Amino acid sequence: AQSVTQLGSHVSVSEGALVLLRCNYSSSVPPYLFWYVQYPNQGLQLLLKYTSAATLVKGINGFEAEFKKSETSFHLTKPSAHMSDAAEYFCAVSDAGGTSYGKLTFGQGTILTVHP
Amino acid sequence: DSGVTQTPKHLITATGQRVTLRCSPRSGDLSVYWYQQSLDQGLQFLIQYYNGEERAKGNILERFSAQQFPDLHSELNLSSLELGDSALYFCASSARAGRTGETQYFGPGTRLLVL
Numbered sequence: 554a555q556s557v558t559q560l561g562s563h564v565s566v567s568e569g570a571l572v573l574l575r576c577n578y579s580s581s582v583p584p585y586l587f588w589y590v591q592y593p594n595q596g597l598q599l600l601l602k603y604t605s606a607a608t609l610v611k612g613i614n615g616f617e618a619e620f621k622k623s624e625t626s627f628h629l630t631k632p633s634a635h636m637s638d639a640a641e642y643f644c645a646v647s648d649a650g651g652t653s654y655g656k657l658t659f660g661q662g663t664i665l666t667v668h669p
Numbered sequence: 670d671s672g673v674t675q676t677p678k679h680l681i682t683a684t685g686q687r688v689t690l691r692c693s694p695r696s697g698d699l700s701v702y703w704y705q706q707s708l709d710q711g712l713q714f715l716i717q718y719y720n721g722e723e724r725a726k727g728n729i730l731e732r733f734s735a736q737q738f739p740d741l742h743s744e745l746n747l748s749s750l751e752l753g754d755s756a757l758y759f760c761a762s763s764a765r766a767g768r769t770g771e772t773q774y775f776g777p778g779t780r781l782l783v784l
Contacts, residue, residue: 585770596671596759596775604770643712647770654725655700655767659712 555580555646559660567668572616572631574663576644579625586627587645587657588618597643603627614638639667672696673776675760681782687748690779694741694762700724701743702763702773703735707756718743719766750783757781 560575578584585604589597601612608620618629627644641664645657672695682688694701703715705728714727718737729735732750737743747754757780761773 589775596673596777597761598671598775599772602770602772647767654717654719655702655763655771655773656714656717656725656727657702657704657773658714661711 555584555648555658557644557646557658557660559642559644559663561663562661563664563666565666565668566634568636569633572629572634572638572665574629574642574644574665576618576627576629576660577625578627578644578646580646580648582648585647586618586620587647588612588616588627588629589643589645589659591641591643591662593640600629600642634665634667636667636669639665641665671774671776673760673762673774675758675776675779677779678777679780679782681784682750683784684750684752686750686783687746688750688781690745690747690758690760690781692743692745692760692762692776694743694760695774698762698764698774699741700763700765700767701737701741702761702767703729703743703745704759704761704775705756706759706778707753710756712759715745717767724766747781752783755781755783 556579587602588600603620644660674693699720715729717725757778761775
């Protein structure tokens with residue numbers, strides 16, 4: 554069974570500061586990992602994904618994440634926060650086969666607040 | 670705009686009723702997934718269809734059912750509704766069956782309120 558834990562349901566940063574959103578996963582098979590963003594009253598938009606190629610993954614809007622197998626982590630970072638980054642962020646995992654196909658298992662989400 | 674459309678956007682109904690949520694996937698996508706987002710349960714996978722056939726099932730109640738039609742659109746039927754079914758229901762689509770980590774594109778969701 555797969556699971557995802559996002560540390561911190563709320564993260565607050567100042568505009569221009571580093572953004573770090575934490576995600577740890579559990580999977581019995583090599584995982585695929587995803588970060589999605591949800592703006593108020595909208596659907597989920599993919600920021601980036603890890604599919605066993607490069608361990609450092611670059612996404613949209615200046616975000617990136619590093620897959621660390623030894624730490625079972627896939628933390629999301631952005632060097633400089635912008636007001637428009639305020640949203641809820643979800644980490645998700647899926648596995649490569651079995652009967653679960655593309656089923657995504659999501660973390661509980663982290664709400665990012667950016668202060669001027 | 671992800672290319673995935675969902676109707677209706679909002680739905681208000683009473684306990685015991687039945688509703689149907691509709692999803693049209695991105696052009697060319699063969700898989701459709703349904704997810705439920707609620708305050709207490711978070712985002713949970715319900716069910717996946719691939720090219721008209723059910724492929725994976727998650728925490729979907731027996732009162733809920735889904736199907737994917739030959740034109741690849743999908744419907745999620747919710748019956749004998751309870752207050753706890755109030756949630757945001759998302760549809761997502763992907764190009765293939767989902768085993769290769771392909772991206773799932775999410776629709777804007779249907780917000781269901783059961784009174």
